[in-house]
Amino acid sequence: MNLAEKEKRIDEILERGIIKEILPSKEQFKEALMNKRLTFYIGADPTGDSLHLSHAKNFMLLEEFRQLGHNVNVLFGDFTACIGDPSIAVLN
Numbered sequence: 001m002n003l004a005e006k007e008k009r010i011d012e013i014l015e016r017g018i019i020k021e022i023l024p025s026k027e028q029f030k031e032a033l034m035n036k037r038l039t040f041y042i043g044a045d046p047t048g049d050s051l052h053l054s055h056a057k058n059f060m061l062l063e064e065f066r067q068l069g070h071n072v073n074v075l076f077g078d079f080t081a082c083i084g085d086p087s088i089a090v091l092n
Contacts, residue, residue, distance in 0.1 A: 006068060007034060013064055039071040046076045 001009075010033050013019075014026055022029045032038060040062055044055070059074070066072040 001068075003034075009064070009068060010034060013061070019061075033065075033068065033070070037070055038065070039073065040065050041073045041075070043075040043077060 010030055014022075014030060042058055042062060062072045062074070
């Protein structure tokens with residue numbers, strides 16, 4: 001993907017309104033997307049009842065960032081889920 005195509009895809013992502021607020025600014029985020037290799041992370045509790053199809057937009061956005069050359073880390077935790085959910089007992 002050449003530089004013009006990359007910039008066009010980044011502009012499309014930023015203009016779609018998927019990302020509600022960008023700090024410190026949209027321009028600085030675009031600059032970073034254009035010139036750096038960023039790492040994005042998303043985690044999910046596989047035991048939770050709140051993970052549903054609507055979360056797909058987050059994964060789709062991360063896939064777009066991956067295609068632009070950035071690092072994406074997705075974690076579906078097992079022990080991590082236990083730490084986050086006090087209703088699950090951890091036995092040694």
